[in-house]
Amino acid sequence: MKTVFYLNEKKITRKAVKELIGEERLKRMIKEAKEVFLEDPYIQNSFHIGFQGIITIEFC
Numbered sequence: 001m002k003t004v005f006y007l008n009e010k011k012i013t014r015k016a017v018k019e020l021i022g023e024e025r026l027k028r029m030i031k032e033a034k035e036v037f038l039e040d041p042y043i044q045n046s047f048h049i050g051f052q053g054i055i056t057i058e059f060c
Helices: 014-021 023-039
Strands: 003-007 010-012 045-048 054-059
Touching: 003 014, 014 023, 014 054, 023 045, 023 054
Parallel strands: none
Antiparallel strands: 003 010, 003 054, 045 054
16 A cells, blocks of 8 residues: 655655654554544545644555
8 A cells, every 4th residue: 555645735755754743653643544544545634733734644
C-alpha cells in the first residue's frame, strides 16, 4: 500500500513531513490513518498540525 502526504492540499514528501512534526508523531498519524482507512476507505484522513496547516494522508 502506497502512502501519499499532502500539506494544505499540496503534495509533500515523507521526509518533509518527518522534519515538520517528528518521527514518532508521524508514525502515530500513519497508524491511525491506516486503521480508519481499513474501516472505510472513503474517509479523508486529515490532521491539524498547528500553524503549519493540515496534513492529509492517503493510501493507494
